[in-house]
Amino acid sequence: MAKVIIIDYGVGNLLSVRRAFEQVGAVVAISSDPATILAASHVVLPGVGAFADGMSALRRRGLDKVVLEVAAAGMPLLGICLGMQMLADTSDEFGANAGLALIPGRVESIPTTAVSGEPHKVPYIGWGEIHPTPTSRWDGSPLNGTKPGTAVYLVHSYRLIPRDPAHQLAAYDYDGHAITAAVGRDNVFGCQFHPEKSGRAGLRMLAEFLSIKGSSAGH
């Protein structure tokens, strides 16, 4: 049985994520202990709030290094929302800040106007329909089996732009802008949306994540 550890670095509400993983049959614990995290079968990096606060909270607890160890060990890792954004190299949110550099790319704000030039609302709050990008493959990722066009719940003002398009698994359209919804590179995955709040479709993705086997290869 999958043993999921949700990394607790003092940011955000972890109960919904925990409950959703339980719903799909996982044994789940919330922990900030490096040994416990490294003994998991699957690791989740959650998070809401500002990028710099999240990174400094991780570093203060030495958990940035633990996440890098998890990734290097080939363990399936899933970043959610801010947890996904922190996988990037850098973020522009409130000045340039370094991330975990597991997914090459940068985090920048969602454009405040539509492609047409009309102003639109930021943060984006609500359900967006996700589609694969021309180079993405959903098999072997948490999106395996998800139908293109499935709607997921998002709340964010910033977006991750992967440097390598192959790392962008899915995007949703916001008034003509393709906003990154999910990323993946080997055993490291991230979703901007909240699978734990995306109804049955989100639960299905969490179940798929659990079916991903860890490897010793890593990257």
Next chain:
Amino acid sequence: MSNTRLIARLDVKGSNLIKGIHLEGLRVIGQPNDFAKRYYEQGADELIYIDIVASLYGRNSLSHIVESAAQEVFIPMTVGGGIRSVDDVTQMLRCGADKVAVNTAAIANPGLITDIARRFGSQCMVLSIEAKRVGQEQWQAFTDNGREYTGLDVIEWAKRGVALGAGEILLTSVDMEGTRKGFDNALVRAVAAEVSVPVIASGGMGTADHAVQVIKDGHADAVAMADILHYGRASISDIRTAARAAGVKVRNFEHG
């Protein structure tokens, strides 16, 4: 624009789901979570729980209801009524809420909006405004379910609330609430034009067409629905179908 959200609103008194008219004259409808689960399965985009007597009696009975809903409902949940402090918010989030809606305490202490937004993020802080029409294109904010007069102009209060950190506005028309005569479209339009954050229209929905009107004419970003759902006059999927037929963008639920 993004998909317009269809939100089921559950007004609760004690352990019961209730419904009133103009937020008064309450009738018991049933157990809130029987309805919550049904709306989740029908494809509601979010749920809003409001304890409608919490600020009156200085207590909140929603913790247990929300905690139990969180066991089987996997969509965002907003909880309001009787939220007075950052600690109250912590408690609600621990029970499984994603956001809190604050009205009375925010009016008494506007700094609470900033405290909540700083601690949990603006996305967590929904400013709930109960609006009564007092003139042509003029509304004032009330508290305690439309009982207490505050003298605050709704549009000015909404703008100030957003400046203080509110991430969304739940805008309830006390005049239209429970009447089934439609939303106060002018109210929603007036507020939506002045704030940069999403506005949830609440109060007055009698038919699916009323939702279409408040989205198209009122520029609502989300629609809160209560007794139209509770009494089964329409299901969420009926409303989704009607909205889509009228050209309103709503989420694709069929793939869910």
